[in-house]
Amino acid sequence: MKYSSLALALALGCVALPAAAQTLAAGTKWVNERGSELTITSIDSASGALTGSYFTLAPIPCKEIPHPVSGYVAADRIVFSVHWRSAKIDCQAATALSGILEKGVIAMDWETIFFNPQQSKSVRAKGSDVYSPKK
Numbered sequence: 016m017k018y019s020s021l022a023l024a025l026a027l028g029c030v031a032l033p034a035a036a037q038t039l040a041a042g043t044k045w046v047n048e049r050g051s052e053l054t055i056t057s058i059d060s061a062s063g064a065l066t067g068s069y070f071t072l073a074p075i076p077c078k079e080i081p082h083p084v085s086g087y088v089a090a091d092r093i094v095f096s097v098h099w100r101s102a103k104i105d106c107q108a109a110t111a112l113s114g115i116l117e118k119g120v121i122a123m124d125w126e127t128i129f130f131n132p133q134q135s136k137s138v139r140a141k142g143s144d145v146y147s148p149k150k
Contacts, residue, residue: 037119039055039058043055045146046146046147047123047147048145049073053084054067062087064085064087068082068083069082075099075106076104077104077106077108082098082101093112097109110125110127114146123145124141125141126139
């Protein structure tokens with residue numbers, strides 16, 4: 016009896032079903048509130064290994080240049096790194112990012128290690144951003 020009531024409610028459209036959830040999938044693009052963008056190019060189905068690209072709009076010399084990323088996806092979790100070096104410029108920096116996909120957005124923490132010429136040494140910067148699907 017319980018199941019026939021559910022079937023009837025579904026047939027009549029009386030039960031709201033969740034919209035298709037956003038997933039961490041190859042071919043998706045994600046943008047944070049500051050305009051930086053992650054593109055997921057591929058995810059190996061066996062290992063979860065991820066490849067893609069990332070560009071930042073942060074006020075650094077490497078901004079607006081796509082840089083390769085590598086990392087892993089496991090269900091709703093993502094971790095990847097960016098080496099801020101290209102044929103055009105070496106920003107002497109690397110960033111590690113990790114996040115969780117929840118309610119259609121990725122809550123991401125990051126840590127960047129970069130050479131600070133004023134201090135003549137490498138230093139760390141940490142932060143958090145929210146990434147939404149790019150439309």
